[in-house]
Amino acid sequence: MIVKELKPEDKDILENLRINLDKNNEFMLGYPVSKDFDYQELIPFFKFPINNVGDPFEEGTNKVQTHFMEREVVSFFAKLFRAEINNYWGYVTNGGSESNLYGLYLGRELYPKAMVYYSDATHYSVRKNIELLNIPSIVIRSQKSGEIDYEDFENVIKLNRHRPAIVLTTFGTTMTEAKDDVSKIKNTLIHYGIQDHYIHCDAALSGSYGVFVEPRVPFDFVDGVDSISISAHKFIGAPIPAGVIITKKSNRDRVAKGVSVIGTLDTTITGSRNGHSVLFLWYALKKYGFEGLKQRYHHSLEVAAYCIQKLETIGIESWKNPGAITVILPRVSNEVILKWQLASQGAISHIICMPNVTKIQIDELINDMVKFPVIEQPVAVHF
Amino acid sequence: MIVKELKPEDKDILENLRINLDKNNEFMLGYPVSKDFDYQELIPFFKFPINNVGDPFEEGTNKVQTHFMEREVVSFFAKLFRAEINNYWGYVTNGGSESNLYGLYLGRELYPKAMVYYSDATHYSVRKNIELLNIPSIVIRSQKSGEIDYEDFENVIKLNRHRPAIVLTTFGTTMTEAKDDVSKIKNTLIHYGIQDHYIHCDAALSGSYGVFVEPRVPFDFVDGVDSISISAHKFIGAPIPAGVIITKKSNRDRVAKGVSVIGTLDTTITGSRNGHSVLFLWYALKKYGFEGLKQRYHHSLEVAAYCIQKLETIGIESWKNPGAITVILPRVSNEVILKWQLASQGAISHIICMPNVTKIQIDELINDMVKFPVIEQPVAVHF
Numbered sequence: 197m198i199v200k201e202l203k204p205e206d207k208d209i210l211e212n213l214r215i216n217l218d219k220n221n222e223f224m225l226g227y228p229v230s231k232d233f234d235y236q237e238l239i240p241f242f243k244f245p246i247n248n249v250g251d252p253f254e255e256g257t258n259k260v261q262t263h264f265m266e267r268e269v270v271s272f273f274a275k276l277f278r279a280e281i282n283n284y285w286g287y288v289t290n291g292g293s294e295s296n297l298y299g300l301y302l303g304r305e306l307y308p309k310a311m312v313y314y315s316d317a318t319h320y321s322v323r324k325n326i327e328l329l330n331i332p333s334i335v336i337r338s339q340k341s342g343e344i345d346y347e348d349f350e351n352v353i354k355l356n357r358h359r360p361a362i363v364l365t366t367f368g369t370t371m372t373e374a375k376d377d378v379s380k381i382k383n384t385l386i387h388y389g390i391q392d393h394y395i396h397c398d399a400a401l402s403g404s405y406g407v408f409v410e411p412r413v414p415f416d417f418v419d420g421v422d423s424i425s426i427s428a429h430k431f432i433g434a435p436i437p438a439g440v441i442i443t444k445k446s447n448r449d450r451v452a453k454g455v456s457v458i459g460t461l462d463t464t465i466t467g468s469r470n471g472h473s474v475l476f477l478w479y480a481l482k483k484y485g486f487e488g489l490k491q492r493y494h495h496s497l498e499v500a501a502y503c504i505q506k507l508e509t510i511g512i513e514s515w516k517n518p519g520a521i522t523v524i525l526p527r528v529s530n531e532v533i534l535k536w537q538l539a540s541q542g543a544i545s546h547i548i549c550m551p552n553v554t555k556i557q558i559d560e561l562i563n564d565m566v567k568f569p570v571i572e573q574p575v576a577v578h579f
Numbered sequence: 580m581i582v583k584e585l586k587p588e589d590k591d592i593l594e595n596l597r598i599n600l601d602k603n604n605e606f607m608l609g610y611p612v613s614k615d616f617d618y619q620e621l622i623p624f625f626k627f628p629i630n631n632v633g634d635p636f637e638e639g640t641n642k643v644q645t646h647f648m649e650r651e652v653v654s655f656f657a658k659l660f661r662a663e664i665n666n667y668w669g670y671v672t673n674g675g676s677e678s679n680l681y682g683l684y685l686g687r688e689l690y691p692k693a694m695v696y697y698s699d700a701t702h703y704s705v706r707k708n709i710e711l712l713n714i715p716s717i718v719i720r721s722q723k724s725g726e727i728d729y730e731d732f733e734n735v736i737k738l739n740r741h742r743p744a745i746v747l748t749t750f751g752t753t754m755t756e757a758k759d760d761v762s763k764i765k766n767t768l769i770h771y772g773i774q775d776h777y778i779h780c781d782a783a784l785s786g787s788y789g790v791f792v793e794p795r796v797p798f799d800f801v802d803g804v805d806s807i808s809i810s811a812h813k814f815i816g817a818p819i820p821a822g823v824i825i826t827k828k829s830n831r832d833r834v835a836k837g838v839s840v841i842g843t844l845d846t847t848i849t850g851s852r853n854g855h856s857v858l859f860l861w862y863a864l865k866k867y868g869f870e871g872l873k874q875r876y877h878h879s880l881e882v883a884a885y886c887i888q889k890l891e892t893i894g895i896e897s898w899k900n901p902g903a904i905t906v907i908l909p910r911v912s913n914e915v916i917l918k919w920q921l922a923s924q925g926a927i928s929h930i931i932c933m934p935n936v937t938k939i940q941i942d943e944l945i946n947d948m949v950k951f952p953v954i955e956q957p958v959a960v961h962f
Contacts, residue, residue, distance in 0.1 A: 220642035259603035330713035437851035467704040468820035
């Protein structure tokens with residue numbers, strides 16, 4: 197009804213933003229975001245307010261939605277994670293935080309008196325989720341690799357045999373892409389007689405290629421988890437953050453409630469839900485398929501190996517976990533952190549070789565590291 | 580790297596979806612979603628994985644973001660809701676559920692022993708939020724209009740003077756667009772000496788035009804709230820569900836924590852955040868401005884009045900709350916509910932005259948109501 201043009205100064209702001217994003221997008225090697233997506237074909241859908249409100253496996257009143265695609269996406273991952281054919285459920289979330297919140301929420305609903313256990317290498321959002329859900333928790337040490345310290349876990353479990361346990365394992369930690377072994381966790385719980393337990397696997401980063409990792413690290417339903425979450429904007433790639441949570445249908449049924457205003461079941465954390473992300477994800481999975489995901493992973497592995505080798509030629513020792521696509525190196529200079537947006541923590545920085553990263557980019561990064569070396573801080577002398 | 584075409588059968592699925600959405604989108608009068616948005620100019624941004632991770636008022640490592648626009652959007656609404664100039668904060672959320680969760684979370688962090696009060700006309704997601712946050716709560720009756728029953732509220736408060744109170748008021752309820760009077764709530768709390776209180780206003784539907792409503796209903800910071808949330812995909816319109824939460828900066832500071840991996844403060848519910856919705860909202864506000872929002876509201880009011888008048892001509896008595904754009908009528912037939920996607924609850928249905936709704940559409944709907952009347956159920960006779 198009101199057709200107004202943007203003011204010239206606002207048009208300039210937009211244009212500058214576009215130019216800046218273009219530049220910054222090119223130099224992003226520190227965040228696990230694949231940038232080689234192409235959703236051109238989906239642009240006509242942007243005129244619809246697609247809203248996947250309610251349970252994707254139920255039909256509601258609202259018809260401007262993509263529930264049937266959501267069910268296909270959920271089924272794809274349920275199969276990938278070896279969920280029981282007749283006992284899985286899930287939905288497309290706004291990203292890792294919501295997915296993990298859902299997993300922990302189901303755990304708490306099943307075992308209201310449970311203690312949550314997670315390692316100190318776990319994604320920072322988990323602490324916030326636990327706080328939101330108001331559950332007591334104990335942080336377990338991680339090994340140098342970033343993997344949970346199974347001995348520390350066992351020692352803590354020994355002292356808490358009287359409480360149900362919710363364990364949040366990580367399959368691809370934020371800094372070192374370490375993968376917690378779900379079988380070992382499960383065995384410890386069983387060994388100490390904790391039958392009331394729930395394991396949620398945060399596979400945000402590595403879930404989409406977990407099945408191709410060699411040697412295999414146990415992380416899925418057959419290995420013993422009750423729910424798994426992945427991020428869609430990471431390995432697969434999407435303009436908008438999104439995630440998937442896969443859980444057992446039997447657990448979801450315990451929290452489902454009918455809501456007449458939407459004419460369906462309210463089983464998801466958010467009410468109105470992004471139906472475009474579902475469309476992106478469906479489209480990407482149709483295009484890539486199982487084989488495409490595998491090829492993407494192998495490309496990433498190759499670039500990661502190349503990166504380690506090239507770093508060695510300039511005298512920098514780097515390493516990566518087995519099967520990982522994340523290279524860990526001594527903290528780089530601030531100039532390099534800023535330009536390449538390398539996430540850095542304490543003494544380390546990392547380079548994540550997402551499927552869009554090329555050997556040419558690695559070469560450029562290494563040139564910059566030579567150009568802007570780390571300057572040793574003079575030791576302060578106090579008199 | 581893998582350039583694969585979509586299979587012909589998948590292309591067909593996409594094309595059918597587009598046709599269906601086009602059709603269903605046209606006949607949607609029961610959900611509060613403005614469909615007259617036009618974000619064509621923003622299409623070039625869809626190739627960027629814009630991620631507004633972290634606090635919008637802090638600078639992080641990731642540069643592919645629209646934080647500066649987010650700050651402008653937050654400031655616009657903070658001003659509209661008469662927040663203190665130097666004491667507001669906020670961010671763009673994934674929609675009403677996340678916004679309300681944030682408001683309730685801040686309330687709980689301030690007063691961990693509080694009781695939550697909300698009316699039975701409150702959005703269904705609030706109950707879920709309260710469950711997630713693990714806070715005890717009491718549901719207050721609502722009046723026939725949908726507004727909270729102030730007498731019932733007072734009676735309950737009288738019996739709970741020993742506990743801090745978190746009150747969730749609604750400014751535009753889901754079914755009847757009723758608006759709770761924040762001043763009356765505040766006065767009751769003060770009258771009974773409950774100094775430790777927090778009021779969150781869920782203004783998802785009516786917040787964007789609340790300032791134009793006559794007679795004015797108290798709902799903002801000057802009236803006494805501690806936080807307000809609105810939905811962006813409702814009155815303003817956006818392809819993707821989004822919301823805004825505005826709160827007092829001093830309250831946010833109490834929950835802020837630094838996170839090195841993103842090089843910024845983690846103050847939001849979700850970690851990775853949708854930067855495109857921020858762009859949409861910034862763009863819409865720049866285009867509409869204060870005057871544009873006012874015009875949109877007046878158009879809606881006019882269509883709502885027209886709707887009531889036309890319903891009268893076919894002998895159907897309908898009504899609306901003062902200043903509301905939602906028309907309440909006796910439950911229509913299932914054919915009409917399905918075609919026009921009219922949310923219906925018990926004996927009532929509603930028509931929401933969003934800014935995109937025209938008098939022609941109202942005429943068509945009324946024609947359908949004549950064509951598919953409600954068939955009286957024969958009364959069952961038992962012998």
